[in-house]
Amino acid sequence: MTKPVTLDINGTQHEVDVAPSETLLQVLRNKLRLIGTKRGCDSGGCGCCTVHIDGKAVYSCMAFARSLENRKITTIEGLPKDGQLDPLQTAFIEEGAVQCGYCTCGMIMSAKEFLATADAPDEQQIRHAIAGNLCRCTGYHKIVQAIKVAGDNR
Amino acid sequence: MSLTSVKEYFTPTGIEEVSELLETHGDSALIVAGGSFVHGLDARDLLTGIEALIDIQNVGLDQVSSDSTGLTIGAMVKFTELQQLDKVQNSAAFGAVRDALTYPPTQIKNVATIGGNIAAACPYFDLPTAVMVLDAVVQARGPGGSRDIELQDFFEDLFQNSLEDNEFVTDLFFPQLPSRSASAFTKLETNANDLAIVNVATRLTLDDSGTCQAARVAVGGGVAETPVRAVSAETLLQGQKISSKLIEQAGVAAQSDLQPMSDHRASAAYRSAIAKTLTQRTLQRAFDRLTGA
Numbered sequence: 547m548t549k550p551v552t553l554d555i556n557g558t559q560h561e562v563d564v565a566p567s568e569t570l571l572q573v574l575r576n577k578l579r580l581i582g583t584k585r586g587c588d589s590g591g592c593g594c595c596t597v598h599i600d601g602k603a604v605y606s607c608m609a610f611a612r613s614l615e616n617r618k619i620t621t622i623e624g625l626p627k628d629g630q631l632d633p634l635q636t637a638f639i640e641e642g643a644v645q646c647g648y649c650t651c652g653m654i655m656s657a658k659e660f661l662a663t664a665d666a667p668d669e670q671q672i673r674h675a676i677a678g679n680l681c682r683c684t685g686y687h688k689i690v691q692a693i694k695v696a697g698d699n700r
Numbered sequence: 701m702s703l704t705s706v707k708e709y710f711t712p713t714g715i716e717e718v719s720e721l722l723e724t725h726g727d728s729a730l731i732v733a734g735g736s737f738v739h740g741l742d743a744r745d746l747l748t749g750i751e752a753l754i755d756i757q758n759v760g761l762d763q764v765s766s767d768s769t770g771l772t773i774g775a776m777v778k779f780t781e782l783q784q785l786d787k788v789q790n791s792a793a794f795g796a797v798r799d800a801l802t803y804p805p806t807q808i809k810n811v812a813t814i815g816g817n818i819a820a821a822c823p824y825f826d827l828p829t830a831v832m833v834l835d836a837v838v839q840a841r842g843p844g845g846s847r848d849i850e851l852q853d854f855f856e857d858l859f860q861n862s863l864e865d866n867e868f869v870t871d872l873f874f875p876q877l878p879s880r881s882a883s884a885f886t887k888l889e890t891n892a893n894d895l896a897i898v899n900v901a902t903r904l905t906l907d908d909s910g911t912c913q914a915a916r917v918a919v920g921g922g923v924a925e926t927p928v929r930a931v932s933a934e935t936l937l938q939g940q941k942i943s944s945k946l947i948e949q950a951g952v953a954a955q956s957d958l959q960p961m962s963d964h965r966a967s968a969a970y971r972s973a974i975a976k977t978l979t980q981r982t983l984q985r986a987f988d989r990l991t992g993a
Contacts, residue, residue: 590736590808591892596807610732612755613711678808678893696966
């Protein structure tokens, strides 16, 4: 049985009819067409669906949408400010940290939470921070580099 | 996730309300803590007939308190919050919990809870093995009131805990250990999101003369239907001065306590060999924490 739920996504209130077992990922992609968030394994193993809930990186494929009223949800679409890309997004572009691009949004959302608390992280810390995200192209080197650049350029 | 049989999602705001919902929905209800293993249960066909999800994030089970008898941690305390507790960060006794929390990825640590992780009774999880060596006690609440359940009695079988009908986990209690206690944990996995192929936790408590007063060795991850204590290894260590040779023997003894399973991830022989080595290394790490090495 669906029920109307108000979700705060990227600062906008969305009223959505949500089934009891529906995940945030399903709502984002299928109902709100916020398709920057990707569906990969759909079982909390690949990180493509990473979004922020109250500033914390979570797998949206595992979050029940009905549990998220009064929480602040941020997706990749919510990162640019005043028409400017987030410095992490810019770093991914400039460092060429994208191959097929499927993992990119999840990588950036994980890195975003990490950089919020990490001061000048080294490569090992960055690799540990994105351990919950898989790149199926195995293009980790440039991803790590992009996160390092974004961290150093603050 | 499919969960096609689910018809209702409840968000109670107090534990009385949780009890009432369980009374009403009984076997067709599933308590949801962080939610990070609901998919895992569904994928194993363990949620057939579940019609109601009871989300307990707003019922106040996220408190941590301590007194002279020990530390009580609410079921809904998340892994990231556990990591920030002073004891988990700094005490040698809680070294096993500290170690276990270094393995999961951030996205899991931000949602997974200590209560959910224990209640799932999954032998491949890490915290159950880690808290077993700290003699943790599960506190559960049901129609007959609250009761304490020793961890070994709580894990009954694969994905099977010993909770009675309409009972749920409210807290984990960690008794205060003697001052010269240290624990450690090690896991063999293939990537950051992997369940344990084998995991081992150890705890050593020494008396003033440096003799081992109490030893705990727990092994999980496909060595049995539940995490288990390696009693022969513990007995061997008890009452002795800890040495490299003794630690080596304890690893062999632990091996004799286990009858690991073979599956597509690892053979029984491999798990057995790894359990021996991890027992030795993890005992050494706990001992190093006591001696400051």
